[in-house]
Amino acid sequence: MAPWSAVEPARHGTTMSEPLSLSPQGAAEYLSLSKPTIYRLLAAGTITGKRSGTRTLIDGKSVRAYYASLPDYAAGTPAPNAPQSQRPARHRRTHANEQ
Numbered sequence: 001m002a003p004w005s006a007v008e009p010a011r012h013g014t015t016m017s018e019p020l021s022l023s024p025q026g027a028a029e030y031l032s033l034s035k036p037t038i039y040r041l042l043a044a045g046t047i048t049g050k051r052s053g054t055r056t057l058i059d060g061k062s063v064r065a066y067y068a069s070l071p072d073y074a075a076g077t078p079a080p081n082a083p084q085s086q087r088p089a090r091h092r093r094t095h096a097n098e099q
Contacts, residue, residue, distance in 0.1 A: 021057035030063060041066065
């Protein structure tokens with residue numbers, strides 16, 4: 001199930017397309033990140049969350065704000081973590097000892 005799928009109708013007869021909170025797994029899926037990264041973002045205060053008993057609830061608004069704060073990808077520029085092309089290995093010249 002997608003984290004932003006429509007949920008049960010609210011009391012006012014409308015449907016909510018974006019939940020108030022996400023599980024850490026749901027936030028990770030939404031952002032295409034790992035769960036440990038979500039917990040690091042929480043610890044750093046980059047995204048916010050709440051506790052409900054033993055459950056961690058990630059604030060949906062802070063997840064959307066974090067995503068909106070990321071820089072746009074400009075076509076033609078290399079991605080920061082993209083592997084760089086490797087130059088072919090240089091061949092060493094060997095010099096025979098001439099006497």
